[in-house]
Amino acid sequence: MTDGQTSLGMPQLPAPDYPAEVRARLEADAKEIIARYPGSRSALLPMLHLVQAEDGYVTRTGMRFCADLLGLTTAEVTAVATFYTMYRRKPSGDYQVGVCTNTLCAVMGGDAIFEELKAHLGVGNAETTADGKVTLEHIECNAACDFAPVVMVNWEFFDNQTPESAKKIVDDLRAGRPVEPTRGAPLCTYKETARILAGFPDEREGAVEATGGAGPASLVGLRLAKGETSHHKIGHPRGEAAGGEGE
């Protein structure tokens, strides 16, 4: 769309292959992925993550690569790549900011956060800021409802968000300031995240232990059971705004 070309609905020519050295490098990774499975086709989902780690989205070249290595047609690969929401179909930003707007987070403030971010960044859903830094999306329930409202950046948890805290995150990301999640490792780029998803462990020092153990909400039941605190003092796990309430 942005290149000004109009699609005439004609079949496209086959995608070009990767340059030889890129292909050699990706082939080595792909073979490692394929070796994890009794049936080679099982490697397709991780290999599509691998393609995103290379290109930032699922390119036609990337799909051709998957098809070649797994003995599939590009149509079969495309059918899979378009089924799953984590595979991007166009170039996007270094940081994917996903605001949960499923019912519980939406009600708890996710809708307000998403509206504020759209206005603040001047982009709509699944659009990228002009500097190429931030792609804004609304996402579905991310299994952190006890930390609602939740924002995910490159699939790291930012718990108990407010419109103000979310705006600060995107401002920091765009300014190149370091941003750390509530639960998860210091942010890496979307491409680096995709490589972890392809099954290659995060090699960064301290990435596994970053932000420590279970989040505060995960521990409230345990603390009560141990008699460590009465409910008067559980306070509010929801960040600074309500933190003083129980003290």
Next chain:
Amino acid sequence: MTLAPELSNSSPEKLLAPVLSAFWDQPHSWTLETYRRHDGYEGLRKALAMSPDDLIAYVKDSGLRGRGGAGFPTGMKWQFIPQGDGKPHYLVVNADESEPGTCKDIPLLFANPHSLIEGIVIACYAIRSNHAFIYLRGEVVPVLRRLHEAVREAYEAGYLGKDILGTGLDLELTVHAGAGAYICGEETALLDSLEGRRGQPRLRPPFPAVAGLYACPTVVNNVESIASVPAILNRGKDWFKSMGSEKSPGFTLYSLSGHVTSPGQYEAPLGITLRQLLDMSGGMRAGHRLKFWTPGGSSTPMFTDEHLDVPLDYEGVGAAGSMLGTKALQCFDETTCVVRAVTRWTEFYAHESCGKCTPCREGTYWLVQLLRDIEAGKGTMSDLDKLNDIADNINGKSFCALGDGAASPIFSSLKYFREEYEQHITGRGCPFDPAKSTAWADNHKEVTA
């Protein structure tokens, strides 16, 4: 709500029973070292001393039921695997936790991934499997990191790989990240996805126990189910059965969320009530009352404040007209518009419908159109019957349980809150202010009070 007086029989020490979560507050809780300090891999030693058949019988006798929502007896699932058939057997752990409201497996794996790995080794020994898979939803990279590390540690320590603990048992464990599709939590769709296909459910029979992954006998179990097995082996089935009820024995994770004072994980014997959980944890947020809640995620019919004393076990919730599901207790107070909540859930189901069967694909689409109109004040009274009718055409007539799940919030909200739908129609719009429902809505008030 008000603060309760002194602790009585609602004392959390009595009512809660942290097992899986017992040491989540310890430093480096996710490491092998910490796990070992808390009886980690002791259950495995006891399991390996039994014959596989005795082990299956033991887990069956414990009464452990699947924690992924359906409550099917775990030991029975294992027993269905044909033995001596000459085919490879597989264990696939369903870690695709995506049901709206459900948030138990992800914190469990973040805080203590080894309990799952130990359970996997035990289960694979029982069903004679040499290759297991953890299908983790992709959108939780912090958890993926810790699973990668825990699996590495387990291989290094000899709990995975060749000749585990000198018993001759070989086991490979592959961590597989999904790519964003709720339907892959359905076990046969998960298997198709794990085979590198679009995640669409399969026709059953054949069941996965006969023809699952690569058409081989396969057990698909939820994370919490498998992670509960080591403690049962280590502390005994009688200990396990001393908790909960005869038909729903044991402990489980309840996830409290929404307009409550203390959202979070509460591990307790099956059968605790929402009233007990709220009483011990400070109740609903100050100045508000419970309006509706889900016992086990958005796919389980909603409850109201009439159901505060329903025992949260499989039978109790079933008898009250819903399902225990994933024990995702999403609590909404009186500021919340039911129509808005149901519309959003329905949009979710329409987005996640895989498209394989017509009732679900078309039905969820049309439900969304009707609900959006009603929420925007453009509905008519006949739309309410139409909603019910479409939901009825999805429920029980779709290919898999996603369709049934989509119908649940429609039926139950119309049952308990039909008047509120009517208000949207007669009043030509939504009578609620969404700003009052937010987590920060009352902050300003509290400061100035």
